[in-house]
Amino acid sequence: MHYGQAQHAVGPGSLQLPMRIPRIYTSGNLLPHQSVSIEEQAHKHIKDVLRLDTGDAVTLFNGDGFDYRGKIAQLNKKSTQIQLQEKTHVGNESPLAIHLLQPLCRSEKMDWCLQKATELGVKKITPFTSSRVNIKITENRLGKKMDHWQSVIHSACEQSGRATIPQISPPMDLDKVIDNIPDDYLKVIATPTADKNDIETLNGQPEKCVCLIGPEGGFSEEETFNANHAGFYNCLLGPRILRLETAVIAVLTLLQARWGDLS
Numbered sequence: 001m002h003y004g005q006a007q008h009a010v011g012p013g014s015l016q017l018p019m020r021i022p023r024i025y026t027s028g029n030l031l032p033h034q035s036v037s038i039e040e041q042a043h044k045h046i047k048d049v050l051r052l053d054t055g056d057a058v059t060l061f062n063g064d065g066f067d068y069r070g071k072i073a074q075l076n077k078k079s080t081q082i083q084l085q086e087k088t089h090v091g092n093e094s095p096l097a098i099h100l101l102q103p104l105c106r107s108e109k110m111d112w113c114l115q116k117a118t119e120l121g122v123k124k125i126t127p128f129t130s131s132r133v134n135i136k137i138t139e140n141r142l143g144k145k146m147d148h149w150q151s152v153i154h155s156a157c158e159q160s161g162r163a164t165i166p167q168i169s170p171p172m173d174l175d176k177v178i179d180n181i182p183d184d185y186l187k188v189i190a191t192p193t194a195d196k197n198d199i200e201t202l203n204g205q206p207e208k209c210v211c212l213i214g215p216e217g218g219f220s221e222e223e224t225f226n227a228n229h230a231g232f233y234n235c236l237l238g239p240r241i242l243r244l245e246t247a248v249i250a251v252l253t254l255l256q257a258r259w260g261d262l263s
Contacts, residue, residue, distance in 0.1 A: 021059050103128055132218065188235045189214075
């Protein structure tokens with residue numbers, strides 16, 4: 001796990017900046033002015049990587065939208081006890097609830113996409129399989145894979161300052177994903193083959209948006225037709241063919257600029 005922490009400049013004549021307080025995810029209940037034990041993985045990171053000590057400040061969060069400031073009350077070989085102080089609401093969520101539909105891909109690339117999507121403010125991520133997705137996950141590997149993906153998302157929240165955890169769903173077939181999108185979502189499909197950029201003609205301020213991004217082999221004609229028939233508007237990302245990880249950043253940034261964080 002990565003725990004977000006800024007570096008500071010140290011050197012002759014330089015101004016030493018204060019160290020950013022580490023933010024750490026925990027799945028447990030958090031209450032101000034209570035003492036809490038954190039999970040083993042976070043304990044090892046505090047002890048062996050950050051090399052914090054008793055009395056050092058930390059911030060915990062569990063996905064309820066708040067940061068909980070605290071100090072290390074006890075630290076030994078096996079556990080860390082945090083004495084919580086006040087809680088603070090974290091108000092950096094986008095006004096546009098984005099549900100990202102992205103294809104399954106290789107492990108390293110999948111982690112990268114999940115990380116960047118979390119940093120860019122998505123609310124939900126659903127990986128999908130389609131005719132041009134060659135990645136398969138067996139049932140006996142799915143649980144471990146879901147745990148890993150969730151860990152990547154937690155780490156991205158720690159780094160980016162989010163206190164609300166994006167939801168990730170088990171992989172689904174593309175046709176089932178499209179059929180299960182509620183009607184109150186603005187539906188967008190990123191495709192380089194469309195004749196026009198439909199989203200330029202849209203007015204109003206949607207509260208929810210689902211964004212469909214294709215695999216590196218692209219969508220089949222039938223898949224694009226089915227998406228358009230289901231109400232997906234075409235979104236062009238320029239005249240060049242983008243890699244999946246580039247398309248994720250490009251389309252999420254576009255949506256946030258049009259209707260979300262930067263609108």
